[in-house]
């Protein structure tokens with residue numbers, strides 16, 4: 001069994017991650033010198049599990065808007081959590097972003113026998129055609145996981161995987177094959193090298209991570225959603 005991600009604990013001793021002291025620094029610090037993840041560590045007060053317990057089961061992913069959050073019948077600790085959840089979204093909205101707060105029981109998942117799984121449980125880089133970043137914060141349950149670029153390899157650079165994708169593609173045209181890889185997002189997914197130890201983003205910490213876009217000054221941050229554990233409460237995740 002794999003040992004699980006390295007727990008979030010300061011100092012991180014991870015040259016890809018830089019710790020920042022505030023939200024303002026999280027936003028204004030440029031990605032440089034190979035650093036592709038910024039983290040504003042926080043210990044939050046409030047009962048986030050109580051908020052999640054009020055979200056009705058049934059939907060795999062339920063998006064919570066501010067009105068829904070405010071209408072929940074909560075204890076003072078639950079209400080304190082709601083204030084944090086709304087404040088965090090307002091910080092991002094003030095930047096012109098459109099954050100989403102999701103209560104996630106499980107994400108859609110590719111077939112187990114897919115040559116390159118392209119779901120969010122697979123290590124991947126987010127991508128965009130224009131300069132942008134991903135902001136995220138986990139509030140309950142298992143947190144998102146990161147993987148140092150040194151410990152990651154693109155699936156399409158693994159010879160056996162590339163050969164299998166080539167067979168699935170079926171054509172001889174190299175350019176068309178490259179386009180096929182991009183169209184299916186195969187170029188954005190990674191495998192962890194045998195010695196790799198993914199690291200946990202931890203709960204309550206606000207992260208800004210680098211995205212794969214033309215001209216990005218650093219390699220993208222490789223990350224994934226943690227495995228879903230049946231019977232556990234949903235995760236609460238802010239993403240923008």
Ligand SMILES: [Fe+2]
Pocket residue numbers: 120124125126223
């Ligand atoms: Fe992602």
